Amino acid sequence: MTTFKQFEDERHLLKYSTPEQSKCTWLSFQGIKVPLYRFGSQSLTDVGPSGGLSCIPEEEQSILDSLLLAQWEERMWKGLFKYDVTTSEIKVIGGKRKFLAQLNKGWNMDCFPVPEENNVCHKGRPFVFNWMKDHEELLFCVAHGEKANPELIPAAAVPNGAILILINATPVEYGHVFLVPCGYSSLFKFLDARSLDMVTRIAVEINHCSFCLFYDCCTPSASHPYFQGCYFPNPLPVELLPVMTLFGDGQAGIRICQVTDYPIRALLFESNDNLKVLVEVVAEICSCLLGKNIPYNLLISDCGKKMFLFPQLQTLASSCTLSAWECGGYFLFKSGYEFDCATEEAMIKRLNAVSLDDEGFQAVNQLCCSIASKFTS
Amino acid sequence: MESQLGLIEQSFNVRYSVWAREALDEFPDNFTITDPSISGHPIVFASWGFLKMSGYSKEEVIGKNGRIFQGPGTNRRSVMEIREAIRQERPIQINLLNYRKDGTPFWMLFHMRPVFSKEDGRVIHFVAVQVPILRKLRRLSGSGFGGRNGVNLCEDGSMLRETVFGSCRREVCSDSVVELGRVLALDSVLDSDNGELEVEEPCEANDSEKLRAATAINNILSVLTHYSESTGRSVCGKRGSLSGMGLLGSSLIISLGRIKQSFVLTDPHLPDMPIVYASDAFLKLTGYARDEVLGRNCRFLSGVDTDSSTLFQIKESIRMEQACTVRILNYRKDNNSFWNLLHISPVRNATGKIAYFVGVQIEEGCRNQDRQGLSPEMRQLSVVGAVKVAVRSLSMGASPSKS
Numbered sequence: 216m217t218t219f220k221q222f223e224d225e226r227h228l229l230k231y232s233t234p235e236q237s238k239c240t241w242l243s244f245q246g247i248k249v250p251l252y253r254f255g256s257q258s259l260t261d262v263g264p265s266g267g268l269s270c271i272p273e274e275e276q277s278i279l280d281s282l283l284l285a286q287w288e289e290r291m292w293k294g295l296f297k298y299d300v301t302t303s304e305i306k307v308i309g310g311k312r313k314f315l316a317q318l319n320k321g322w323n324m325d326c327f328p329v330p331e332e333n334n335v336c337h338k339g340r341p342f343v344f345n346w347m348k349d350h351e352e353l354l355f356c357v358a359h360g361e362k363a364n365p366e367l368i369p370a371a372a373v374p375n376g377a378i379l380i381l382i383n384a385t386p387v388e389y390g391h392v393f394l395v396p397c398g399y400s401s402l403f404k405f406l407d408a409r410s411l412d413m414v415t416r417i418a419v420e421i422n423h424c425s426f427c428l429f430y431d432c433c434t435p436s437a438s439h440p441y442f443q444g445c446y447f448p449n450p451l452p453v454e455l456l457p458v459m460t461l462f463g464d465g466q467a468g469i470r471i472c473q474v475t476d477y478p479i480r481a482l483l484f485e486s487n488d489n490l491k492v493l494v495e496v497v498a499e500i501c502s503c504l505l506g507k508n509i510p511y512n513l514l515i516s517d518c519g520k521k522m523f524l525f526p527q528l529q530t531l532a533s534s535c536t537l538s539a540w541e542c543g544g545y546f547l548f549k550s551g552y553e554f555d556c557a558t559e560e561a562m563i564k565r566l567n568a569v570s571l572d573d574e575g576f577q578a579v580n581q582l583c584c585s586i587a588s589k590f591t592s
Numbered sequence: 593m594e595s596q597l598g599l600i601e602q603s604f605n606v607r608y609s610v611w612a613r614e615a616l617d618e619f620p621d622n623f624t625i626t627d628p629s630i631s632g633h634p635i636v637f638a639s640w641g642f643l644k645m646s647g648y649s650k651e652e653v654i655g656k657n658g659r660i661f662q663g664p665g666t667n668r669r670s671v672m673e674i675r676e677a678i679r680q681e682r683p684i685q686i687n688l689l690n691y692r693k694d695g696t697p698f699w700m701l702f703h704m705r706p707v708f709s710k711e712d713g714r715v716i717h718f719v720a721v722q723v724p725i726l727r728k729l730r731r732l733s734g735s736g737f738g739g740r741n742g743v744n745l746c747e748d749g750s751m752l753r754e755t756v757f758g759s760c761r762r763e764v765c766s767d768s769v770v771e772l773g774r775v776l777a778l779d780s781v782l783d784s785d786n787g788e789l790e791v792e793e794p795c796e797a798n799d800s801e802k803l804r805a806a807t808a809i810n811n812i813l814s815v816l817t818h819y820s821e822s823t824g825r826s827v828c829g830k831r832g833s834l835s836g837m838g839l840l841g842s843s844l845i846i847s848l849g850r851i852k853q854s855f856v857l858t859d860p861h862l863p864d865m866p867i868v869y870a871s872d873a874f875l876k877l878t879g880y881a882r883d884e885v886l887g888r889n890c891r892f893l894s895g896v897d898t899d900s901s902t903l904f905q906i907k908e909s910i911r912m913e914q915a916c917t918v919r920i921l922n923y924r925k926d927n928n929s930f931w932n933l934l935h936i937s938p939v940r941n942a943t944g945k946i947a948y949f950v951g952v953q954i955e956e957g958c959r960n961q962d963r964q965g966l967s968p969e970m971r972q973l974s975v976v977g978a979v980k981v982a983v984r985s986l987s988m989g990a991s992p993s994k995s
Contacts, residue, residue, distance in 0.1 A: 250965075275852050276978060278966065284977025285970040292915060292973070301940040305986055315986075318944075367965030389981055425981055448942070448985035 251371035253360025286354040310559030318554040391445040408498035418519035428515035429539035452544030464591040478566035484522040512539035603627040612819035621808040647693035663691035699725040701797035703805035710826035847982035857948040879925035895923035931956035942986035
């Protein structure tokens with residue numbers, strides 16, 4: 216216990232030292248000091264795999280990876296989570312697709328940190344944060360920096376335009392965090408290229424093959440855009456499937472593929488060395504889908520190099536009925552009975568139910584390819 | 593160069609009597625023996641079967657590192673797994689793409705085991721058996737081989753070999769999404785002409801090939817053991833103290849290898865909770881060699897002045913399956929003591945059950961360990977987190993796509 220005392224004291228002291236007001240209208244960071252990770256001044260183009268950062272397992276853990284794991288483990292050690300998510304069982308659902316199932320009795324999709332004075336879950340308004348006493352849901356934040364190399368400042372005010380890395384009390388897997396763009400982006404209701412660029416860069420700099428990012432676009436209900444991320448120790452089933460190339464641009468190094476033979480029609484965007492263009496293309500596609508009222512999910516894996524897009528049927532509920540990890544083939548079950556009885560057929564049906572039909576998917580494919588050629592020509 | 597070759601000759605002759613080579617030549621199997629104690633980890637013996645299969649002469653192979661048989665299509669991750677197994681002095685069985693002298697690739701099941709000195713438990717050699725993996729294509733109808741299904745594929749003609757390779761190549765493609773794709777920079781293997789990737793029979797060793805490799809390696813080990821007795825420098829296939837010790841999966845070992853701080857994993861399901869993994873930094877901190885710590889309970893770090901109430905506290909938190917942080921007086925191999933800020937935590941696997949306990953050590957007063965803003969305490973917790981993620985990985989069991 217004593218080992219953390221110093222760290223704790225530092226935080227308490229600093230908390231009241233500099234009252235620097237952040238511009239986030241929906242969150243007040245007055246006086247809060249948290250660890251701040253600043254990217255190096257290079258852009259995503261420079262930090263791409265050819266620029267030195269790459270996902271090679273023989274490498275050492277990156278600083279950002281260490282920071283996230285350490286902060287998460289510290290919160291766990293302090294008992295901030297309702298349960299130890301590593302006690303939940305994961306299994307492969309029988310069948311050729313190797314869907315993954317997790318039994319997580321405590322998980323609640325809609326329940327965000329419960330305010331102490333007001334025991335209500337804010338359904339549909341997820342980002343009205345009610346801070347725990349010491350703002351401990353905020354693990355750290357990530358922002359652009361001016362120095363050539365990334366740096367970690369142990370305690371700093373939240374700068375404008377930062378990505379906040381938050382936890383909630385009911386994680387889906389180890390290291391489950393929410394990545395919330397704050398500042399400039401708080402004006403936007405939806406995913407923009409800048410936020411996508413920053414979170415992709417977080418995935419690149421975490422440089423851990425198990426770390427995935429998720430985005431669920433729930434049109435048209437407006438809420439603050441946010442990503443989720445966690446360490447899925449096994450690759451998601453959708454990542455293992457063969458793909459068919461629809462668009463390949465050797466020069467810009469981006470490729471759009473169709474995932475073959477998967478119950479929910481999906482596209483894979485990948486780039487070998489030009490994440491910047493990849494991000495621009497995907498952000499533009501996402502904004503077009505939104506304009507057409509097509510809900511979608513994004514799954515970012517492989518240290519930021521792969522982005523899976525799952526366009527969904529517009530349903531009456533006007534929100535995504537599946538989360539991005541479900542689209543990827545990872546299903547959570549709250550009851551042991553459902554967990555035991557989960558079958559591949561049922562999961563296929565679930566994915567199938569929200570998949571676009573051939574015609575709709577073709578239209579999305581064309582849209583993607585035309586946007587991609589616009590950006591890469 | 594002369595002395596290097598002398599060393600290589602000696603490496604074999606010092607351990608095994610003159611009849612050993614003759615006895616090994618009786619085996620039809622493809623295998624090599626390497627010596628990790630000589631710089632470059634060279635091959636010191638190659639069977640005639642191996643030379644025939646690889647197309648190299650004996651002179652071209654002896655003294656070389658096994659990597660000369662690898663090529664552009666060799667899965668880098670597999671190579672890394674082998675490297676880690678060597679570092680950790682563990683057996684490994686893995687499918688690997690190698691290349692003959694003429695540049696033609698072939699798939700084989702690579703099965704490697706360390707050979708230990710009976711005397712002190714050090715690793716003397718590694719024996720690696722290579723069993724060629726040959727597969728009939730499921731869809732041969734269009735390729736003109738339909739009538740030749742009965743052909744013994746082991747005595748293949750080159751055309752058949754190409755077909756075999758073709759099917760394996762496809763496996764590389766789909767496999768690349770699984771493993772390679774996560775590890776290596778994206779390659780253009782998934783070209784559009786492969787768009788309709790049928791999932792062919794996976795090019796993985798089947799049970800009979802695995803059995804063949806295991807049998808061969810056992811035969812070789814018993815020959816080596818037998819012919820080492822007369823030299824007075826006996827070897828054995830198992831490190832005495834480690835018999836019965838559970839083996840860690842090679843992909844787990846790779847993930848753990850990324851963590852550079854001092855830590856050990858202990859297995860609570862084995863008698864006396866022995867160390868089953870020790871990081872390089874742990875060996876550096878304590879001054880012990882890997883084979884001196886694997887298989888032992890951590891109590892060898894304690895000494896005369898170690899507070900017994902601290903030991904009790906550790907024991908209690910392990911019993912309660914809880915994490916704990918203590919400050920404990922530990923002793924290095926040279927008997928110098930140091931204050932260890934030790935954090936211990938249970939680590940659970942995919943079923944949610946405790947698989948190991950991780951112990952992460954920080955030497956008190958060694959404050960220069962700060963790494964770009966991360967305090968030693970935070971780095972300690974990051975080790976716990978990284979180990980938890982690695983251990984939680986599900987072994988996919990029957991899945992053919994994981995090796």
